Amino acid sequence: MLYFDPAEGWSREEIEQAQVARLRATIAQARKAPIYCNRFDEMGITPDSIQSVDDVRKLPVTTKDDLRAQYPDKMNTVPRKDIVRMHASSGTTGSPTVIHYTQSDLDSWSDLVARCLHMVGVRPEHVFQNMTGYGLFTGGLGLHYGAERLGCLTMPSGPGNTKRQFMLMKDFNTYAAHIIPSYALYLGAALRDMGMAPEELPLGIVVTGAEPHTEEARQRIEKLLGVKAYNSYGLSEMNGPGVAFECTEQHGMHIWEDAFLPEIVDPVTLEPVADGEIGELIMTTLCRTGMPIIRYRTRDLTRFITDECPCGRQHRRIDRILGRADDMLIIKGVNIYPMQVERVLMEFSEVGENYVIELERENFIDQLRVKVEIKEEHFVEDMRVLQGLQRKIASRLCSEILITPRVEIVQHNSLPKSEGKAQRVVDKRE
Amino acid sequence: MLYFDPAEGWSREEIEQAQVARLRATIAQARKAPIYCNRFDEMGITPDSIQSVDDVRKLPVTTKDDLRAQYPDKMNTVPRKDIVRMHASSGTTGSPTVIHYTQSDLDSWSDLVARCLHMVGVRPEHVFQNMTGYGLFTGGLGLHYGAERLGCLTMPSGPGNTKRQFMLMKDFNTYAAHIIPSYALYLGAALRDMGMAPEELPLGIVVTGAEPHTEEARQRIEKLLGVKAYNSYGLSEMNGPGVAFECTEQHGMHIWEDAFLPEIVDPVTLEPVADGEIGELIMTTLCRTGMPIIRYRTRDLTRFITDECPCGRQHRRIDRILGRADDMLIIKGVNIYPMQVERVLMEFSEVGENYVIELERENFIDQLRVKVEIKEEHFVEDMRVLQGLQRKIASRLCSEILITPRVEIVQHNSLPKSEGKAQRVVDKRE
Ligand SMILES: [Zn+2]
Ligand SMILES: [Zn+2]
Numbered sequence: 001m002l003y004f005d006p007a008e009g010w011s012r013e014e015i016e017q018a019q020v021a022r023l024r025a026t027i028a029q030a031r032k033a034p035i036y037c038n039r040f041d042e043m044g045i046t047p048d049s050i051q052s053v054d055d056v057r058k059l060p061v062t063t064k065d066d067l068r069a070q071y072p073d074k075m076n077t078v079p080r081k082d083i084v085r086m087h088a089s090s091g092t093t094g095s096p097t098v099i100h101y102t103q104s105d106l107d108s109w110s111d112l113v114a115r116c117l118h119m120v121g122v123r124p125e126h127v128f129q130n131m132t133g134y135g136l137f138t139g140g141l142g143l144h145y146g147a148e149r150l151g152c153l154t155m156p157s158g159p160g161n162t163k164r165q166f167m168l169m170k171d172f173n174t175y176a177a178h179i180i181p182s183y184a185l186y187l188g189a190a191l192r193d194m195g196m197a198p199e200e201l202p203l204g205i206v207v208t209g210a211e212p213h214t215e216e217a218r219q220r221i222e223k224l225l226g227v228k229a230y231n232s233y234g235l236s237e238m239n240g241p242g243v244a245f246e247c248t249e250q251h252g253m254h255i256w257e258d259a260f261l262p263e264i265v266d267p268v269t270l271e272p273v274a275d276g277e278i279g280e281l282i283m284t285t286l287c288r289t290g291m292p293i294i295r296y297r298t299r300d301l302t303r304f305i306t307d308e309c310p311c312g313r314q315h316r317r318i319d320r321i322l323g324r325a326d327d328m329l330i331i332k333g334v335n336i337y338p339m340q341v342e343r344v345l346m347e348f349s350e351v352g353e354n355y356v357i358e359l360e361r362e363n364f365i366d367q368l369r370v371k372v373e374i375k376e377e378h379f380v381e382d383m384r385v386l387q388g389l390q391r392k393i394a395s396r397l398c399s400e401i402l403i404t405p406r407v408e409i410v411q412h413n414s415l416p417k418s419e420g421k422a423q424r425v426v427d428k429r430e
Numbered sequence: 431m432l433y434f435d436p437a438e439g440w441s442r443e444e445i446e447q448a449q450v451a452r453l454r455a456t457i458a459q460a461r462k463a464p465i466y467c468n469r470f471d472e473m474g475i476t477p478d479s480i481q482s483v484d485d486v487r488k489l490p491v492t493t494k495d496d497l498r499a500q501y502p503d504k505m506n507t508v509p510r511k512d513i514v515r516m517h518a519s520s521g522t523t524g525s526p527t528v529i530h531y532t533q534s535d536l537d538s539w540s541d542l543v544a545r546c547l548h549m550v551g552v553r554p555e556h557v558f559q560n561m562t563g564y565g566l567f568t569g570g571l572g573l574h575y576g577a578e579r580l581g582c583l584t585m586p587s588g589p590g591n592t593k594r595q596f597m598l599m600k601d602f603n604t605y606a607a608h609i610i611p612s613y614a615l616y617l618g619a620a621l622r623d624m625g626m627a628p629e630e631l632p633l634g635i636v637v638t639g640a641e642p643h644t645e646e647a648r649q650r651i652e653k654l655l656g657v658k659a660y661n662s663y664g665l666s667e668m669n670g671p672g673v674a675f676e677c678t679e680q681h682g683m684h685i686w687e688d689a690f691l692p693e694i695v696d697p698v699t700l701e702p703v704a705d706g707e708i709g710e711l712i713m714t715t716l717c718r719t720g721m722p723i724i725r726y727r728t729r730d731l732t733r734f735i736t737d738e739c740p741c742g743r744q745h746r747r748i749d750r751i752l753g754r755a756d757d758m759l760i761i762k763g764v765n766i767y768p769m770q771v772e773r774v775l776m777e778f779s780e781v782g783e784n785y786v787i788e789l790e791r792e793n794f795i796d797q798l799r800v801k802v803e804i805k806e807e808h809f810v811e812d813m814r815v816l817q818g819l820q821r822k823i824a825s826r827l828c829s830e831i832l833i834t835p836r837v838e839i840v841q842h843n844s845l846p847k848s849e850g851k852a853q854r855v856v857d858k859r860e
Contacts (some may be wrong), residue, residue, distance in 0.1 A: 067610075071601070072602055073602075078585065080555055081554045081555040081581065082581065083583045084578050084581055084583060084584060085578060085583065085584050085585075085586075086583060086584075086585050086602070088598075089584070100583070101656045103578075103581075106578075124511045125510055125511040134564030134565060134570065134571075134586060134588065135564060135586050135587065135588035136585075136586055136587060136588065140564065141564075141574075144571075148514050148533075148536075150513055150516065151511065151533075152514065152516060153513045153514060153515065153516060153517050153530070154516075154569060155512065155515075155566075156515075156517070156564060156565050156566055157566060158564065158566065160566035168518075171501070172516070300556045334849050339518065360531060383575055
């Protein structure tokens, strides 16, 4: 069979028809939670408010703080006896965010995850090694149920114990594995250190999720482990994994639009950004019964990839997560994301890994300065060469962020270093 | 409904009829694995060899070493594509023991666990907090699937993070939890140390398994946490948890005899022991499709409890696990288990916790000597009082183990102590 689920092959028209019908049903269901009942009544919203997909913009957004305020189960829309699972985010501050699932929610979640795995070539005859933690984190049980639903031999090996992971892979001929990117890199290095070639592993596919990671990290994982690595996107508010997943083109993740209604908006105005522009991903559940969520602000930055996917699927693709909405800077009225600057800098082979974005206000006008270290081996004394490089970088940045920054190339090891998360942005404006 | 599954209420006749039919089907299925095909052919066994439940004794036993030799999947009786799960024992030495499950095996396993929870009063409207590790260990996913199958709100909180466990319990009104006994004791002590009364927890039922523990430990858990604690018995070779479980009588664990055929035998001769006598538990799977196991030697010591259970269920009960078959001593031709001696000693309030069992051979005759410390506060100088106590202990031991030992009461702190597992038996015979 070509698709695990026929919905995978729907045309845009079929997708949007289903979205409208399901969004109307979701509004009716969500009303059973006081938070939505109140907000809908205030705004005069009924299922009939939705006549087209764009009408989703009439609906109120839901934030993580809303979820926290409804802790532990005030957003449930079914009786307690119909809830069979809960997951929770760890919640570094305040109450955790809790998601409740009915049996039908678990079934459709498992189907979505199975669909993702099937899309990249995992089949019932394969062994699937689930190398992530289980528990309240949705990644473990989410992939576990999905792989089992697909019919794989599902091995709940959990994280850690690298030697045993390799032993299990070899002895059970593991074809597909779920690994968080940092552990995948660690495993790859361990394999190399043990003097083993990637070809000695039966592994063909690795699913990576839970941590944002770069294209370079993916390529490194693929090379070290001798696999195809596919990027998985999910968040517990939208079930967990199984929201968006790369197809074999490895160019953007298809969001399953029969189950979720995605929007990408300006994080400040909440207006939709132009197609292909970066913004905050907002999603509405279309099939959830126990705890529907309307227009959830993920705070994740991404963009729609606008061309047709050669795989033929019409579910739109999002780019890998480019940062958090909280990172956004507004400079001369333009939204800029540090990740955009980083991406441009990394295109230049002369440029090292350390850089700083400085914002100042001079005569009431915002100024953007980008300081970047040059690699040791590229250091040149000829000022003209340096200035040429500065101009080239400034011009590429301008085409990306629509603002011309002052670019300053500095010596290797001259910018402040930090052991933890680097402070990339220094905002000196009041 | 009285029973989660009608099989729970079967009469002995119904149970045994099902056992015969299912054992015959199991033999037919097991033949598909070379190990059983060969053994059955050598012994001339076919499904028709089974005409009554006792005919199970015609079948060959299966040991842990057999399972290891069939690693990783040589005992499977269905094609790889039909296997959807594996679990493995950690395997301190040699290959791990691996169990493979079909979807139907997972379904019947979940049904058995749900039946256990239902039997002690857990219901779909309850919250079930699963505080054990997940992964290759069967306890985590086994109870998880069972609670979800029953329809509980199943919270995969995993082990550890005691403060969060209490917070989740309170906020979600957790009624039932699955905890390993040592962690249950730790939780109870933590509650007390936090100055909280057990009544402040909503917890009503605790399921304890995975570690053998005493009746005293159970009572302590019940008191510290303000719950009823129910003993659960299982082993991955027989799925995992859900093999035997206490009913609300808390007097022995009902083995689900529609799914397993239990025997209790002399670990040396493999002959059945008399009803109510201690021996090694042997079990045969009756419903497994992916990897049936014939007469598995669990090495666990227990006995059948022979009186009728007031709860009315006709599935036989086993006592809590009394030790390992490897601990058995043969003295004057009689099988003796150190746990039997310990139980008798602990009946005497004067007796401390440290004791040693010594075996000697004098003039070709085995001699059993039991040295036991007296509690500090019970020490008496009057030899006659001491001798009286020694006689009383010897006489109780004789009635339990059918051999009269020499009992020696020694001073508090005079026997060798060990930081780890105490060495209780010193065998000085050649
Ligand atoms: Zn595609
Ligand atoms: Zn009973």
